[in-house]
Amino acid sequence: MKQRSALLPIFLIVLVDVLGFTIVIPLLGLYAERFGASPLVATTLVSVYALCSLLSTPLIGRLSDQYGRKPLLMISQAGTCAGFVMLGFSSSLWMVFVGRILDGLTAGNLSIAQAYISDHTRPEERAKAFGVIGVAFGFGFMFGPALGGWLGEAYGMHMPFVVAACLSLSSILATYTLLPGDAPKPAEPPTDTAPATASKAPAGDTGPGGRRPGAFDFATYAEYFRRPGILALYAQFFLFAFAFSCFFSGFALYAERKFRTADGMRWSAAEVGYLFAYVGLLGIILQGGLLGRLVKRFGELRLTIAGFLAAAIAYVTVGLSYTLVPLVIGATISAFGNGVLRPVITSRLTQSVGRHEQGVAIGISGSLNSMAMAMAPPTGGAMLENGWLIAWALVPGSVVTLGLLVTLLWPGGRRPEDAAAASPPAHS
Secondary structure (H helix, E strand, O other): OOOHHHHHHHHHHHHHHHHHHHHOOOOOOHHHHOOOOOOOHHHHHHHHHHHHHHHHHHHHHHHHHHHHHOOOOHHHHHHHHHHHHHHHHOOOOHHHHHHHHHHOOOHHHHHHHHHHHHHHHHHHHHHHHHHHHHHHHHHHHHHHHHHHHHHHHOOOOOOHHHHHHHHHHHHHHHHHHHHHOOOOOOOOOOOOHHHHHHHHHHHHHHHOOOOOOOOOOOOHHHHHHOHHHHHHHHHHHHHHHHHHHHHHHHHHHHHHHHEEEEOOEEHHHHHHHHOOOOOOHHHHHHHHHHHHHHHHOOOHHHHHHHHHHHHHHHHHHHOOOOOOHHHHHHHHHHHHHHHHHHHHHHHHHHHHEEEEEEEHHHHHHHHHHHHEEEEEEHHHHHHHHHHHHHHHHHHHHHHHHHHHHHHHOOOOOOOHHHHHOOOOOOOO
């Protein structure tokens, strides 16, 4: 009963948070352009957020370990709300950047929600419980972009940010009123300050919720990067994340410059939002049971190869598209490739470490994701600023092609018995 009462509020909270986030996706680059930002500067809005979250998320996670999940979740949500308010009422470009910085400095909603689920579910039920977050993400990515694009078209570019702020505020109220509280935990020595500490972490402290090492916890990164099988998986994950971030952060600016509506008008946030909603719908179909059947039939390694191949074809197809039909074909292929890669590589990663190491291993992948989000957008922004539209799409296409080669030549991973032999058994 306790699990059920906790999961429903978490589902609602994550759904509202994701809706608020996805509402602004089609607009951010176009919004920055209204204040005179070049494509390069506009794409760095994603980089600024990623750098701030790289620094803040581990700290907020540790504070939630010490003082409880609920209060830190509300603080993180409050920062997101303040960031959206700043964006919605911006009158100059620096205010737009401040809004993204505020959100980034308090990032951690998802990781705290994952940790909360990890705290309130038994290990054998945890994978099913995490599916709740996946469903919330699917619905958010399906409806949020379309709603944001429509609001921007109908009521002005500022309105989606105002609506996102209202949704964020409602998420805070839902957390306060619906989410059962948890007792603060006593302060514990950090588990990721040295290699020996990382490998001896108790299972309950580093579960699948993910304890993310700090940006400067070099000893923890070194401990995991020294294992060739795991390093290969991290290389694959980083290449996927870099390509996805490059494409994702600049697509609205790219589409505005390249595609036209039936009336001959440039694409706006509305068209971009509808396309993202279509991809979100495909993601729900893929995550709603199809992926599990594909894994059982073909195996995770083959799906990783297929995912990189599909992503490469998709990016090139989008880059060579000038009309709607090939663009939709490319988006469809992309939904499969990117929809497969993240969960499958993450699953392979968790199976390549001891059970008690899974949280830190996933946390490192989160840090790599933030690094990719910081580095990739300016790369694509520089291409857009120079008008190199085909090159903009070929950059992520080339990166996932490299990911395909890495996977073929250096698949990585270990057998579960090898991972168990490499580290002490998890505490019961």
